Every structure is written in C-alpha cells, then in structure tokens.
Amino acid sequence: MSAGDSTEHDELRHVVREFLGERSPSSEVRRLMEAGESRDELVWALLAGQLGLTGIAVPEKYGGAGYGPVELGIVLEEMGGALVVAPYFATVALAGQALAASGDEDAMARWLSGIADGSLTATLAVAEESGSWDLAEVAATAEPAGDGWAVTGTKLFVIDGHTADLLLVVAHAPDGPGVFAIEGDTAGTERVRLDSLDLTRPLGAVSLHGARAVRVGAGRDTAAWLSEVRDLILAALAAEQLGGAARCLDMSVEYAKVREQFGRPIGSFQAIKHKCANMLLEVECGRSAVYHAREALAGAQPDGRLAAVLAYTYCSGAFTRAAKECIQIHGGIGYTWEHDAHLYLRRAKSSELLFGQPARQRARLAELAGI
Incomplete structure (x- = not known):
C-alpha cells in the first residue's frame, strides 16, 4: 500500500483546505443549515469552475480531470472536516461515480459533462423503507413505456433528493434490477425534504408515479x-x-x-x-x-x-x-x-x-x- 500522499496530492489537499477555510467556515455552514439551503451559489461556482472539484472523478473525455478514488478521497476528507453544505457528495461521489462506472456511453455523454462543470446536480436513489441498499429490498418497479420507461415507487433517505436535477433510481424491470435516470422536474415525480438528524446534509423522499425515465447501463449486470x-x-x-x-x-x-x-x-x-x-x-x-x-x-x-x-x-x-x-x-x-x-x-x-x-x-x- 502507499505510505501516504504524493507531492501533488499534498498540494490538492492544501488548496481544498485553504478554499474551505475561507469560503465555508462554521458561520457559513450554520447560515446555510438554518436557512434550509442546499448550497451557496457562489461557493459552488468557484468549487466547480475555479478548482474543478466537481469533475475530479469524471473521465477527461467528458470534461473532467480523469482522476479516481484517491483524489476524490482527499477532497472528501477535507470537506468532511469542514461539514460543507453542498450537493457535492451526492453529485460526485454517488451519481458521478455510478455514471462513470456504467459503461453506458450515451448516458455518460449526456450527463457527466454537466456534473464536471457544476451545472448539473444529481443523486443516487436506492434505499426505501428499510434504509438498506440491498437490491432484494427494492420494491420500486419500471415498465417499458414507448421509447423509454415508466418508474413507480418511493425512495427514502435520498441525499439531496429534493433538489437534485437528476435522479438515478434503482428499480426492478421485467428483466431484473436496473438503474433509471429521471429529470427532477419530470411529471409524476414528487419530492420533499425529510426531517433528519444531520442538518448539514439534507435527505429527501422521492415518490414516483409512472415517471418517464431513461435506462442507464442496460448492457451491464446491474x-x-x-x-x-x-x-x-x-x-x-x-x-x-x-x-x-x-x-x-x-x-x-x-x-x-x-x-x-x-x-x-x-x-x-x-x-x-x-x-x-x-x-x-x-x-x-x-x-x-x-x-x-x-x-x-x-x-x-x-x-x-x-x-x-x-x-x-x-x-x-x-x-x-x-x-x-x-x-x-x-x-x-x-x-x-x-x-x-x-x-x-x-x-x-x-x-x-x-x-x-x-x-x-x-x-x-x-x-x-x-x-
């Protein structure tokens, strides 16, 4: 195993820590938390544009930096220390990594560039009533509908689920479990913020009633x-x-x-x-x-x-x-x-x-x- 970070990684850590110390101090965390906000627009723009952190784990082909778990881990370690109020974890660590690992060229071309430049927020919705990510406990269903799919079910404890622009929803299709991409404002989609213990990381409930969706990674073993x-x-x-x-x-x-x-x-x-x-x-x-x-x-x-x-x-x-x-x-x-x-x-x-x-x-x- 590696004994520690390289010089480049140390520099990344220093830059992120300095940025968060200036732009996300405790007072700012509390302001956003108490106002019920999911992010500060200026900080998000700087984080995505000036530092390029939203694209750190996105392949270069889709506008990202092309790095992986090591660099993403450094960024998240610093964000964890600062309790950053932003949809970074849901967008980059959940949805971004899911899309990048899907092997679905159409899906990656359609959404990863938006994640990379910060113009698109996203999340991954798996858990339901039990809170488990076990596919055997997923009750949501997806049925073919024209040239797409219609998804029905309720997802709970979805990180930033009430504000994300894109939802990657796990549901059971006729041929087994699948992942379905649903735009946040799609008809048949109801989203509310849940009362949760962690006031700095909001959780949402997503109810789907035949919401139109695009299947992601259809050629893979889900x-x-x-x-x-x-x-x-x-x-x-x-x-x-x-x-x-x-x-x-x-x-x-x-x-x-x-x-x-x-x-x-x-x-x-x-x-x-x-x-x-x-x-x-x-x-x-x-x-x-x-x-x-x-x-x-x-x-x-x-x-x-x-x-x-x-x-x-x-x-x-x-x-x-x-x-x-x-x-x-x-x-x-x-x-x-x-x-x-x-x-x-x-x-x-x-x-x-x-x-x-x-x-x-x-x-x-x-x-x-x-x-």
Whole structure:
C-alpha cells in the first residue's frame, strides 16, 4: 500500500483546505443549515469552475480531470472536516461515480459533462423503507413505456433528493434490477425534504408515479455494477468520516490547551490525555484503512472490496466516538447549540446509518473476510 500522499496530492489537499477555510467556515455552514439551503451559489461556482472539484472523478473525455478514488478521497476528507453544505457528495461521489462506472456511453455523454462543470446536480436513489441498499429490498418497479420507461415507487433517505436535477433510481424491470435516470422536474415525480438528524446534509423522499425515465447501463449486470459502485461510495464516505473525526480531535486538543480548571489547563489531567490519545489512535488507524482502500480501488486490486467495507465500518465507529469525546472534553459548552461539536455528532450518526443498520455492514465485512 502507499505510505501516504504524493507531492501533488499534498498540494490538492492544501488548496481544498485553504478554499474551505475561507469560503465555508462554521458561520457559513450554520447560515446555510438554518436557512434550509442546499448550497451557496457562489461557493459552488468557484468549487466547480475555479478548482474543478466537481469533475475530479469524471473521465477527461467528458470534461473532467480523469482522476479516481484517491483524489476524490482527499477532497472528501477535507470537506468532511469542514461539514460543507453542498450537493457535492451526492453529485460526485454517488451519481458521478455510478455514471462513470456504467459503461453506458450515451448516458455518460449526456450527463457527466454537466456534473464536471457544476451545472448539473444529481443523486443516487436506492434505499426505501428499510434504509438498506440491498437490491432484494427494492420494491420500486419500471415498465417499458414507448421509447423509454415508466418508474413507480418511493425512495427514502435520498441525499439531496429534493433538489437534485437528476435522479438515478434503482428499480426492478421485467428483466431484473436496473438503474433509471429521471429529470427532477419530470411529471409524476414528487419530492420533499425529510426531517433528519444531520442538518448539514439534507435527505429527501422521492415518490414516483409512472415517471418517464431513461435506462442507464442496460448492457451491464446491474447487481455487479452497483456492487462495484457501492465499494467506491463506501471508500469515499469513509474518507469524509475520517476528515470529520480528525477535526473533532483537533477541536478537542485545542480546547484542552486553553480551558483551565483548578489553575491548570485541562489537557494536563490524565483523563483528558487518555481521551485525546485514544482519539488520535483511532483517527490514525482510520487513516491507514482509508488510504489503503482508495489505493486498492484505484488499482483494481483483489482486496479492494474488503478494504472499502473495512474502511467504512471502522471509520463509522471512530467518527461517532470522536464526536462524542469531543463533546465530553468541551464539557457544558459542548452540549450547546452554539458550539459546533453537536454538528459533528449529527453527521457521524447519519453517515453511520446511511447504508442501513451498521450490523449489516459488519456482517458483510465478516463474509468478505471469510469469518
């Protein structure tokens, strides 16, 4: 595995971190969150146009930078630390990677260029009532309708599902499961924002009533394709979780240096030292897991799937524990609305449940590891 980032990757990380520090500070995150906005238009335009981050994992043929899981992971790690309010994860990590892996030239030519230049937002809708991404639990159906398809069903917990310009919906066709592209304003499509724990990452419910759609990746084995995409998404989300956990550690250490009790900084107390040391250990273990997963997937290594599931499973727990310890170390102020600590705990728990119950991911990990 790679020991760390290259010089070019370090520069990418520095640029993204500097940009987010200037354009997406805590005050801006809170402004967008409390206003119910999905993004700041100027920041999105700069992120897409000036930095080219929306096209980082899009093939050059379609206007992107042609990079992969490694570079996307670096960007998401920084965004996770900043709790960016923008449809980046849904558009680039979910829909963008799904389209790029589809092998469907028509679909890629039609939509990837819009994702690359930031003019199109998109998302992937799989889960329904159970919250699981298991295809066996998908009840939505698709029937041939003229030269297209008509999709019926309800999708829940869809990231940015209420605002995305394009929905990639998983439904069962007569020949098996498939992925169907539906424009957000298509007749027969009803979308609402759900009340959710994480106020910085909105979730939507999408109800489809014979909505006209275009099938994507019809020539591929959908189950195998979506399994491949899920691995890419798990690695991307693990990178974001790592960024959040690392920020919780930084916040805790900085506070422990300046907060005094009994005439001395609380960081000098053994209990606080233990908490920070344990957080550091988990963050660094998570970093090793994430970096190996992204390298394994980028190199199409045999253990890529196992590495992706391991990274996500580990980082889910590490981020949640780091967020809880951050609140604990901050004491009374950590429990208040005005402090950012609770925002990280909300993101941590939401991410941990994004693909269904954590026990399912652990069971899949055990199966892949042959346990």
